[in-house]
Amino acid sequence: MIRLTEISRVFHMGDQEVRALNDINLEIASGEYVSIMGPSGSGKSTLLNVVGLLDRPNSGSYELDGTNVTALSETEQARVRREKIGFVFQSFHLIPRLTAAENIELPLILEGVAPADRKTRVEATLDAFELRDRAHHRPAELSGGQRQRVAIARATILKPTALLADEPTGNLDHRTGAEVVALLEALHHAGTTLIVVTHDRELGARAHRHISMRDGEIVGDEK
Amino acid sequence: MNLRDTLSLSFMTVVSYRTRSLLIVLAMALGVAAVVVLTALGDGARNYVVGQFSSLGTNLIIVLPGRSETSGGIVSAALGQTPRDLTLEDARFVSQLPQVKRLAPLNVGVAELNAGGKLREVTVLGSTAELLPIRHMKLSKGSFLAHGSERSAQIVLGSELAHEFFPDGNVIGQRIRLGDSRFMVSGVLASQGESMGFNNDEIAIIPIDYAQELFNTSTLFRILVEARSRNAIEPAKAAIQHTLKLRHDGEDDVTVITQDAILATFDRILRALTLGVAGIAAISLAVAGILVMNVMLVAVAQRTAEIGLLKAIGAPSADIRHLFFAEAVWLSLAGGAIGFGLGHLGALLIRLAYPQLPAWPPVWASVAGVAIALITGILASLLPAARAARMDPVNALSGK
Structure with missing residues (x-):
């Protein structure tokens, strides 16, 4: 359950004030499949970053699963991010020195899971995402679709309640993009809240709830 | 984490x-190795000099004629006082002192040595049988001057002289001519090499009486005194001064030097020198520390997106700070360890190249070198690590 109340985020560019989010009120129930669309600069990525606790709003409150997370300290927010939220990025953001398996293992290391336990969980995840034979390849040796699969595996290994995807197919061709979307939707079917930010109308239309944004405000919200 | x-x-x-x-x-590593090698050199030089002095003898007191202080002026000139020379009689009185274990009067001069049709100028020491133990000399053949041998014409040759004049090695009992007198070779010194710029292998030693006759003098060049123990050095020095003052009509006209005093001075000077070079080498370590800081700052800038990602997947600032901090620790640790190894290897090579120089790196220098490497590396990583931890995740993810 995500509840945003009068959230505002203001950036200062020189002496100009940019209101990226302007008194946003939004409620997303657990297990929803939401797309956020809008032109560049409409505030949709900022909204995703606030929901993902990467960005702090200047005002307003944010309640996640019944907890007011705006009031948490930096360290506590990091823990919430780790345990409740998974990020999928357009440019994958894999660490180039680490193998696919090691990239997937990172959240477990941050969480402090014991090595033996880590190993079995990574193996299971590799199998689930059909990455077993790519486990010891570095990102440079993987195709775009495989990289995004590794990124999604990393985002979901700690079983987050919400998966936030920012243009997840933006760097992929049509066919692999469709595979990645199918994978995300499978995770949604398994119960994860899925929020997708995209320019792609086709991808946006697949969601069950469509939010449109312009100039930092929600201008459309239809199911 | x-x-x-x-x-x-x-x-x-x-x-x-x-x-x-x-x-x-x-x-x-170069910084640490520089500290280790330079202190090894400095400490080696110190030990070398101390060793050279010690090889002159143990608990040694040297008495030489002449005043070491300014005094008198008009008064002493008017009273007609003149500094007296040291004599054998003086030496005999000094030898009676209870603090004195033994002593050897010494005369030095140059004379022409002539044997088997060969001729050369040699440095001649005139002394007694006691010179051998006092100066820690060793014989390779025959015997030294006999006790109470002042009247027998014995000569002891340095190893090189013996070899030059009697290449067949048949040297004991041979007769040779020194100046106008004839001597019989009684012994040959073991090869000792140079000590304090004085080549022991090219000297000849004859009884003191003969030396005084040869050089036509009744005075002594030095009296070498060995005190009974280390603690007896200072009392012996005072007693010698007192005795000689009485014998010289109350005139303080001899100088008494103890080896300890000279040794302590050299020890101090060379210790300061070692500290100095160690300090200079430590500066290179500080420079290496700044290098670590620069490289870590570049690393933070290079890995901005990665830092953003770590934050996005839930790494708190502390974890990110620790990661960069640990990276600097690894680098400094490796640098310190390799530098320690390199430094000790360098010191070993110096010891192999100059066997007489005991270039052992002092323990404190090795420890300090590695410790400074670690500390500078760790200090230098604080700023970059803090910068990484402070990064805004949204900007970091977009590589800004």
């Missing part, structure tokens, strides 16, 4: 940036 994972993750990072890590470790 726990300590083990932090260390292993940062270790993997250090290994994967191979060139960068090697260069920085090299800089650190």
Whole structure:
């Protein structure tokens, strides 16, 4: 359950004030499949970053699963991010020195899971995402679709309640993009809240709830 | 993230940036090695000098004629006082002192040595049988001057002289001519090489009476005195001064030097020198520390997106700070360890090249070198690590 109340985020560019989010009120129930669309600069990525606790709003409150997370300290927010939220990025953001398996293992290391336990969980995840034979390849040796699969595996290994995807197919061709979307939707079917930010109308239309944004405000919200 | 994972993750990072890590470790290692090698040299030089002085004798007191202080002026000139020379009689009185274990009067001169049709000028020492133990000399053949041998014409040759004049090795009992007198070779000194710029292998030693006759003098060049113990050195010095003052009509006209005093001075000077070079080498370590800081700052800038990602997947600032901090610790640790090894290898090579120089790195220098490497590396990583931890995740993810 995500509840945003009068959230505002203001950036200062020189002496100009940019209101990226302007008194946003939004409620997303657990297990929803939401797309956020809008032109560049409409505030949709900022909204995703606030929901993902990467960005702090200047005002307003944010309640996640019944907890007011705006009031948490930096360290506590990091823990919430780790345990409740998974990020999928357009440019994958894999660490180039680490193998696919090691990239997937990172959240477990941050969480402090014991090595033996880590190993079995990574193996299971590799199998689930059909990455077993790519486990010891570095990102440079993987195709775009495989990289995004590794990124999604990393985002979901700690079983987050919400998966936030920012243009997840933006760097992929049509066919692999469709595979990645199918994978995300499978995770949604398994119960994860899925929020997708995209320019792609086709991808946006697949969601069950469509939010449109312009100039930092929600201008459309239809199911 | 726990300590083990932090260390292993940062270790993997250090290994994967191979060139960068090697260069920085090299800089650190050279700094540490410089500290170790330079202090080894300094300390080796100190030990060498101290050893040279010790080889002159143990608990040695040297008495030489002449005043070492300014006094008198008009008064002493008006009273007609003149400094007296040291004589054998003086030496005999000194030898009676209870603090004195033994003594050897010494005369030095140059004379022409002539034997078997060969001729050369040699440095001649005139002394007694006691010279051998006092000066820690060793014989390779025959015997030294006999006790109470002042009237027998014995001569002891340095090893090189013996070899030059009697290459067949048949030297004991041979007759040779020194100046106008004839001597019989009674012994040959063991090869000792140079000590304090004085080549012991090219000297000849004859009884003191003969030397005084040869050089036509009744005075002594030095009296070498060995005190009974280290603690007896100062009382012996005072007693010698007192005795000789009485014998010289109350005139304080001899100088008494103890080996300890000279030794202590050299020891102090060379210790200061060692500290000085160690300090200079330590500066190179500080420079290496700044290099670590620079490289870590570049690393933070390079890995901005990665830092953003770590934050996005839930790494708190502390974890990120620890990761960069651990990276610097690994680099400094490797630099310190390799530098320690290199430094000791360098010292070993110096010892092999100059066997007479005991170039052992002092323990304090090795420890201090490695410790300074670690401390500077760690200090230098504080700023970059803090900068990484402070980064805004949204900007970092977009590489800004």
